[in-house]
Amino acid sequence: MKRYSAFAIAREAFRQHKGWGEAWKSPEPRAAYDVVIVGAGGHGLATAYYLGKRYGITNVAIIEKGWLGGGNTGRNTTIIRSNYLQDPSAAIYEKSRALYETLSQDLNYNIMFSPRGVMMLAQTEHEKRGYLRTERANALQGVETRFIEPAEVKRLVPIINLAGPRYPVLGALWQPRGGTARHDAVAWGYARACSDMRMHVIEQCAVTGVESAGGQVTAVNTTKGTIGCKKLGIVVAGHSGALADMAGFRLPVESVALQALVSEPIKPCMDVVVMANTVHGYMSQSDKGEMVIGGGADQFNNYTQRGSWHHIEETVRALIETFPMVSRLKMLRQWGGIVDMTGDRSPIISKTPLGNCFINCGWGTGGFKAIPGSGWAMAELIAKGEPGPLAAEFSMTRFREGRFIDESVAAGVAH
Amino acid sequence: MLILTCPCCGVTAEETEFHAGGEAHLKRFGPGSADAEYEAYMFNRKNPRGVHFERWRHVYGCGKWFLAARCTMALEVFGTYPAQTHEPPAEIVAKIKSKRPEWEGFA
Numbered sequence: 001m002k003r004y005s006a007f008a009i010a011r012e013a014f015r016q017h018k019g020w021g022e023a024w025k026s027p028e029p030r031a032a033y034d035v036v037i038v039g040a041g042g043h044g045l046a047t048a049y050y051l052g053k054r055y056g057i058t059n060v061a062i063i064e065k066g067w068l069g070g071g072n073t074g075r076n077t078t079i080i081r082s083n084y085l086q087d088p089s090a091a092i093y094e095k096s097r098a099l100y101e102t103l104s105q106d107l108n109y110n111i112m113f114s115p116r117g118v119m120m121l122a123q124t125e126h127e128k129r130g131y132l133r134t135e136r137a138n139a140l141q142g143v144e145t146r147f148i149e150p151a152e153v154k155r156l157v158p159i160i161n162l163a164g165p166r167y168p169v170l171g172a173l174w175q176p177r178g179g180t181a182r183h184d185a186v187a188w189g190y191a192r193a194c195s196d197m198r199m200h201v202i203e204q205c206a207v208t209g210v211e212s213a214g215g216q217v218t219a220v221n222t223t224k225g226t227i228g229c230k231k232l233g234i235v236v237a238g239h240s241g242a243l244a245d246m247a248g249f250r251l252p253v254e255s256v257a258l259q260a261l262v263s264e265p266i267k268p269c270m271d272v273v274v275m276a277n278t279v280h281g282y283m284s285q286s287d288k289g290e291m292v293i294g295g296g297a298d299q300f301n302n303y304t305q306r307g308s309w310h311h312i313e314e315t316v317r318a319l320i321e322t323f324p325m326v327s328r329l330k331m332l333r334q335w336g337g338i339v340d341m342t343g344d345r346s347p348i349i350s351k352t353p354l355g356n357c358f359i360n361c362g363w364g365t366g367g368f369k370a371i372p373g374s375g376w377a378m379a380e381l382i383a384k385g386e387p388g389p390l391a392a393e394f395s396m397t398r399f400r401e402g403r404f405i406d407e408s409v410a411a412g413v414a415h
Numbered sequence: 416m417l418i419l420t421c422p423c424c425g426v427t428a429e430e431t432e433f434h435a436g437g438e439a440h441l442k443r444f445g446p447g448s449a450d451a452e453y454e455a456y457m458f459n460r461k462n463p464r465g466v467h468f469e470r471w472r473h474v475y476g477c478g479k480w481f482l483a484a485r486c487t488m489a490l491e492v493f494g495t496y497p498a499q500t501h502e503p504p505a506e507i508v509a510k511i512k513s514k515r516p517e518w519e520g521f522a
Contacts, residue, residue, distance in 0.1 A: 239464075241460070241461070241462035241463070241464075242462075242463075242464050245463075250455070250459040250460070250461070251459065251460070251462070252454075252458035252459050252460070253460065253462060254437065254438075254460050254462050255462055255487075299434065299435040300417070300430075300435035300469065300485075301435075301437075301438075301462060301463075301467050301469065301487045302487055302490070303464050303487045303488050304487075304488065304489070304490060308416050308417070308430060309416055310416065310429075310430075310431050342458075343457070343458040399454050399457070399458045399459075400450050400451065400453075400454040401450075
């Protein structure tokens with residue numbers, strides 16, 4: 001792998017940029033690997049990266065039915081935050097946020113992490129009390145957040161309308177080190193680093209079946225042939241149910257569409273991320289100038305990567321009172337991703353009924369922010385066969401045991 | 416946008432008039448059941464790629480619950496039927512089989 005640097009740019013400038021080479025190799029699969037990861041999105045690639053980096057396991061294949069990062073990794077609104085109420089969530093999302101801080105240096109790939117600050121607006125008294133509680137929880141968890149008053153909100157977001165009338169802004173939970181990153185670059189950066197460790201990133205290779213014997217996975221059948229494995233990691237977000245079905249078990253997961261949209265590009269007008277959970281819309285401005293807008297998930301089971309039009313209308317309508325300028329914006333593009341929603345709206349990083357098969361899913365509407373931390377925890381689970389402290393609470397046995405991680409109730413919405 | 420027909424009041428309307436209620440025909444397990452049975456009933460779902468039987472409620476209409484057969488890959492609605500049944504009616508099963516020959520059937 002050629003190291004990217006200012007000197008490399010200068011060097012390439014003198015030879016018409018012909019020397020960059022490919023960022024990652026596209027090999028044909030071998031007959032067997034120590035670890036096969038299904039799903040080359042952010043979470044799958046991060047899992048492979050930390051398997052190599054922290055545990056020295058590099059005989060690894062990451063197989064992907066489409067193209068690299070073409071699922072939810074490339075379909076989100078790129079928000080990174082860790083201001084969660086419950087301890088297990090705050091721990092893994094804060095680990096993830098902290099890893100994002102130095103990820104560009106670690107991967108030698110500019111993921112454009114922009115810790116511009118994330119604020120979650122309090123627009124009802126109930127929500128304000130909720131965020132005051134979260135602020136104190138975050139202080140105990142070592143997550144830097146603070147509740148800010150409306151005047152401070154207005155100073156940070158001049159385009160906001162504080163007055164309501166229906167949902168006045170009563171303050172906000174402010175996480176100054178939250179922000180955004182370039183979503184594709186996260187997948188590309190991890191893939192490049194994995195390829196550099198001689199792992200195989202295999203695109204256009206769909207899994208069609210899982211072979212097992214004596215309660216252990218032996219191989220996966222794919223459109224590029226049967227690939228043997230000593231351990232299997234399933235990291236496929238919205239299609240987790242389909243993979244679990246092939247492996248012979250059922251998950252507490254339902255797949256629904258989550259949509260987002262961007263406006264035409266405009267001049268810089270908002271340099272923080274704003275989330276309005278009562279009316280359910282969130283917005284940030286991309287480096288290109290587009291307003292990136294997201295809302296709530298569609299309601300019914302769906303695998304089509306497109307959602308219902310009325311959800312877009314509801315999302316934009318929700319933002320217009322709080323950001324009157326939105327009513328003057330033309331919307332440019334809209335897209336949907338298939339998100340895997342668990343019973344308690346918190347993720348699963350878990351052992352499965354098959355001894356050497358592990359699953360990482362259920363990130364629902366908030367997976368992008370968790371990519372590095374999720375990969376870190378999943379790699380530990382695969383390498384050791386037992387979950388470490390970050391993953392322990394996210395076992396799927398929690399549904400049987402009633403140990404829910406109830407961020408859904410804490411946030412009042414899916415998160 | 417889905418278009419559904421409520422089998423209770425006969426109104427055909429867009430999905431904004433309805434509310435989705437998740438997988439249909441679940442076998443209920445209550446107090447006294449094994450942990451695994453209760454977990455499977457409460458949380459574990461088929462979540463299929465393809466034919467899905469699901470509950471809907473006509474919230475902005477007659478208010479009644481009913482069931483629908485729908486494809487989660489194409490969003491095609493095969494039909495709706497009243498909720499007072501343990502399995503989908505034969506004519507809906509026949510219609511699905513004619514349109515999705517590879518479908519493994521209701522189980």
